[in-house]
Amino acid sequence: MSAGDYETVMGQRAAIMRDSCGIDYAKYTTGVLAFDYERLFADTGYDVASASSIQRRTGVGQTPLVELHNITALARILAPAGKGARILLKDEAANPSGSFKDRRASLSVHEAKRRGYTGVVAATSGNYGAAVASQAARAGLHCIVVQEAFDSAGIAQPEIAEKTRACEACGAEVIRLSVGPELFYVFLKVLRETGYFNASLYTPYSILGIETLGLELAGQVRQLAGRFPDVVIATHAGGGNVTGTARGLGQAGARDSIMVAASVDLAGLHMASDHDFNRKSFTTGHTGFSIPFSSWPDRADVPRNAARALRYMDRFVTVTQGEVFYITQLLAELEGMERGPAGNTSLAAAFALAQELDEDRIIVVQETEYTGAGKHPLAQLNLARQMGVEVRRGDPRENRPGTRIVIPEHPAQLAVKEVDLDHLRQSYLGNALASVPGGAALGDADLDYLAAETRTSRDYVEETIHGLQGKTG
Numbered sequence: 001m002s003a004g005d006y007e008t009v010m011g012q013r014a015a016i017m018r019d020s021c022g023i024d025y026a027k028y029t030t031g032v033l034a035f036d037y038e039r040l041f042a043d044t045g046y047d048v049a050s051a052s053s054i055q056r057r058t059g060v061g062q063t064p065l066v067e068l069h070n071i072t073a074l075a076r077i078l079a080p081a082g083k084g085a086r087i088l089l090k091d092e093a094a095n096p097s098g099s100f101k102d103r104r105a106s107l108s109v110h111e112a113k114r115r116g117y118t119g120v121v122a123a124t125s126g127n128y129g130a131a132v133a134s135q136a137a138r139a140g141l142h143c144i145v146v147q148e149a150f151d152s153a154g155i156a157q158p159e160i161a162e163k164t165r166a167c168e169a170c171g172a173e174v175i176r177l178s179v180g181p182e183l184f185y186v187f188l189k190v191l192r193e194t195g196y197f198n199a200s201l202y203t204p205y206s207i208l209g210i211e212t213l214g215l216e217l218a219g220q221v222r223q224l225a226g227r228f229p230d231v232v233i234a235t236h237a238g239g240g241n242v243t244g245t246a247r248g249l250g251q252a253g254a255r256d257s258i259m260v261a262a263s264v265d266l267a268g269l270h271m272a273s274d275h276d277f278n279r280k281s282f283t284t285g286h287t288g289f290s291i292p293f294s295s296w297p298d299r300a301d302v303p304r305n306a307a308r309a310l311r312y313m314d315r316f317v318t319v320t321q322g323e324v325f326y327i328t329q330l331l332a333e334l335e336g337m338e339r340g341p342a343g344n345t346s347l348a349a350a351f352a353l354a355q356e357l358d359e360d361r362i363i364v365v366q367e368t369e370y371t372g373a374g375k376h377p378l379a380q381l382n383l384a385r386q387m388g389v390e391v392r393r394g395d396p397r398e399n400r401p402g403t404r405i406v407i408p409e410h411p412a413q414l415a416v417k418e419v420d421l422d423h424l425r426q427s428y429l430g431n432a433l434a435s436v437p438g439g440a441a442l443g444d445a446d447l448d449y450l451a452a453e454t455r456t457s458r459d460y461v462e463e464t465i466h467g468l469q470g471k472t473g
Helices: 003-011 013-021 037-042 048-057 069-078 101-115 127-139 158-169 182-194 204-225 240-252 287-295 321-335 341-354 377-386 421-434 444-454 458-472
Strands: 065-067 086-090 119-123 142-150 173-178 231-235 258-264 315-319 362-365 390-394 404-408
Touching: 003 013, 003 182, 013 182, 037 204, 048 101, 048 204, 065 204, 069 086, 069 321, 069 341, 086 204, 086 341, 101 119, 101 127, 101 204, 101 240, 119 127, 119 182, 127 142, 127 158, 142 158, 142 182, 158 173, 158 377, 173 182, 204 240, 204 362, 231 240, 231 341, 240 258, 258 287, 258 341, 287 315, 287 421, 315 341, 315 421, 321 341, 321 377, 321 404, 341 362, 377 390, 421 444, 421 458, 444 458
Parallel strands: 086 362, 119 142, 142 173, 231 258, 231 362, 258 315, 390 404
Antiparallel strands: 065 086
C-alpha cells in the first residue's frame, strides 16, 4: 500500500460509494446537517412486508421463539418476591448462516441481483460475512469478504478464523488483513476494481432486513401471551440491530415495548490497536463499536449510516466478558441450547434485568447465533491466556478488559451497568458541531433533525449546543 495510491483511492471514496450501492445520498441532504432519513428508506422501494417475502424465498426468518423456563425459574429464585420476568429467546441461529445477519444480507443481495451487479463485497470480521456469502451463493453472485483477521504477529482470533471458514464454505473469497487503516482502503479498492455491489451493514437495505425480526417477535409474543413484550434486548455494536428491531416493533404496533441495547464492556481497549486486537474476547457487540457508533453513526463505509441507535434506545447497559461466558454455559446446561457469544451478551443482561421486573412481565432476547469451535468459550479463553490475560473465577466487577477476565462463581453475581444516554447525546451533538463546515449556520431543519437524532427536543439541542460552544469559545 503506497502512500500515493492510498491518497488516490481515499480521494475517490464518494464516487466509489455512489457507484457501488446505487444511492445518491446527496439528494437526501436537507440542511447543513439535516438529512431526510425516512425518505432514504422509502426510496428503496421495500417495506417490511416485501422484505419478509424476499427472505422467505431464501429460507431467512420465521425463526422460533423459545421460552427459557429453567433460566426464568433461576432468575425468580434470586429475585425479590413477585419479581422475575419471563425470559424468551428469538432463536436466530435457525437462519441459513446461523445468525440474524442473514436478514441484513438478504435484502442487500437481492438488490444487487435486481440491479444487475455480478457480485457483492462486504467489509466485516463478523457473522455478516458468512451471511452475505450464504445469500450470494443462493443468488448465484460472486462474493468477496474483506476481513480484519490478525495482529502484526500473525495471531488470529479463533472466532474470526471460524467466520473465515464459514465464508469460504459458501464460496466467498476472503481477503484477510492485519488490524489497522488498511481495511477501508482495500475495501474501496476492491469495489473500484470489481464494480461489485457494496453490501454494507449500514445501507437502508440492511436495516430494512432487520425490521422483519422486530415484526416477527412482536407477533409471536402476542400470539403466545396475548400482548406485546414489555422489554426487548438487542446486542448493540454498529447500531443496525437496535435500529432495525425497534423499527420492526413499531411496524407491529409494539410502540410501548422498551428497547434495551446491551454491549460487552471493553472500556480501555482500542479497536484499531495492534496491541489490543487479540486482548478482546469478542469481535462484535462490545463498547469498542457501540459507544463510538452511538455518538457518531456516520463513521461507516457509506456516506450516511442508516443505523441510528440513539433514535431508538430507551436504555443502554453493559455486561462483562466473564458474565457472557457464564451465561453461555448456563444456557447450555439449563436449556440444552449451545449458542455463540453475540446473543448471549443480551441474555446476560436479560437475566439481570428480569429480576427487576414483575413475574407477569415479558422480556425478549431478540437473537442467538450459531456456535462452533472458534466461537466456543474455551477457544476464546485459551487465546486470552496466550495473550497474557488473567482468567479466573470471582466477582465479575473485578474484570479489567485486556488484563483480567473474571467469570462469576454464582448466578447472583450477574448484573448490568448503565450507560448514560445523556452523555452519549452530548457526545453526538459535539461530533455534529465538529462536522459543520466553517461559517455555516444551523437552521430550523438542522435543529429538528438533531432533536430526532438524539430523541430529545429542540430546546435540549439548542441548550446543549450553546453549552458546547461556550466551552470552545
